[in-house]
Amino acid sequence: MKVAICQLNIVWESKEQNLCNVEKYLIQAQEENADVVFFPEMSFTGFSMNTAHTAESNNYTCNQIKKLAVKYKLSIGFGWVKQTLSDKAENHYTLIDNNGEILMDYVKIHPFSFSNENKFFDAGNDLFYCNVADFKIGTLICYDLRFPEIFQILSDKVDCIVVAANWPEVRREHWQCLLKARAIENQVYIIGVNCVGNINNINYSGDSCIIVPDGNVLKSISYTERLIIHELDNDVEDFRKKFPTKADRKQVFGYFFVKKPRFRTTKPTFFCLKLTKR
Secondary structure, three states: OOEEEEEEOOOOOHHHHHHHHHHHHHHHHHOOOOOOEEEOOOOOOOOOOOOHHHOOOOOHHHHHHHHHHHHHHHHHEEEEEEEOOOOEEEEEEEEEOOOOOOOEEEEEOOOHHHOOHHEEEEEEOOOEEEOOOOOOEEEEEEHHHHHHHHHHHHHOOOEEEEEOOOHHHHHHHHHHHHHHHHHHHHOOOOEEEEOOOOOOOOOOHHHHEEOOOHHHHHHHEEOOOOEEEEEEEOOOOHHHHHHOOHHOOOOOOOOOOOEEEEEEOOOOOEEEEEEEEE
């Protein structure tokens, strides 16, 4: 799988400008034969609580990305905000394939209460994974990184977990440390994709990266808006056979899950793991 990570300096709450800005990176990814491009959390608005302005009931962002995915023959992962029937919105991360079909659509399970995200956003309950090239991929969002249980559950089904974020510079050491830990303890590839620059008076260092299952950083970028591209070989099973710590893990306490396949009428299939607290 040839993966591209786009570390964006997001223009605050400006969907049209950000969507226009990212086309140059999609062109670059296409020219370098990438299979998939990942953007940060709330990719085209920044981490905004102004849901009256950012939330969508018409899937506008999804529809725009579908057109770009088809145009550039790329799968694209991106964050956006969906209006719900409640008085809150949902923080989504969606992956669309190069035919414009939705591969998976994840809702952030852990809203960041420190910044009052929980007051404006409903929490999700499901984990998803799908096939991209020769990898099974799952996605999580930002604050989810601090909760290892969901990584344990997801890693039983996937080879790679993408963490899309708006993670501030002031806690960059946490970001770097936790991404490595999640790779090591679950023996999966971890892709962290963050924003960068000063966005709404908060500094972001980026530190987007690709980490292999033993915790080594394969590639990373900091303090600049840029695309990085790398071809990954799916050697997860080799890692797990050589040092089989994952095989010794006991059942996760505090959560249980029931696998519930959801089959689309068109390929590919994606799966949902239902999460419930005990």
